[in-house]
Amino acid sequence: MKVGPGQGRKVCLTVTGVVIALVLLIVILALTVFKAKHPVTTVDSTKLEDFHVSLDIAKLRVDLNVTLRTDVSVMNPNKVGFKYSDSIAHLNYRGQLIGEVPLPAGEISSGETKGFNLTLTIMADRLLSNSQLFSDVTSGTLPLNTFVRISGKVSILGFIKVHVLSSTSCDLVINLSNRTVGNQECQYKTKL
Incomplete structure (x- = not known):
């Protein structure tokens, strides 16, 4: 033809x-439809799981053992899955790192909310070296901060990959007299 x-x-x-x-x-x-949206990281609860404190007034010394149970959830609002790499959750006292827990790599499906149950044990040697600890313990409160950062990628249509970084920083106070967590305020940030 x-x-x-x-x-x-x-x-x-x-x-x-x-x-x-x-x-x-x-x-x-x-x-x-497939535009990359920010994953939302939320600290759902923080509980005082283990707490032992003793005060030695003669030596101006505090012996402390604290374990916090923090429940964090990450919601993926995208129409596609979100793959994230190994991450670490941090526990800070007055800007100083005093505890950490690893978050293994994984994936969050489209529209799924994935929960993480984190147990943060305080590194007592780092905490006890802080000069403000004695005054905080005698006042009855211990100010702490939890910080979780998750980094990963959203794949759109199989070939467009968007890097995503989601972080949550929560300031909280442990009331030493009744061993409860109070005054929790969180800030959330996401970068595409």
Whole structure:
């Protein structure tokens, strides 16, 4: 079958039009339906699991053993899964790292909320070296901060990969008299 010059041009224009339409459709879907959204990291609760304190007034020394149970959830609002790498949750006292727990790599499916139950044990030697600890213990409160950062990628349409970093920082106070956690305030940040 012989194709004339006019028919070849029509076939070429039709194929080009279909390819352009498909590219536009993919771009529109990537910018609307499949647009990468921020995963939301939330500290659901913080409980004092183990707490022992003794005060030696003669030596101005505090012996302390504290374990916090923190429940964190990460919600993936994207239409595709979110793969995250190994991470670490930190426990801080007045800006100083005093405890940490690893978060193993994993994946959160589309629309899923994944919970993490973290047990943070305080590194007593780091805490006891802080000069403000004695005054905090005698006042009856211990100010702490939990920090969780999760880094990963969202894959859109299988070939567009968007790097995502979600973090949560919560300031809280342990009331030493009744061994409860109070005054918890959290800040959430996400970067795409």
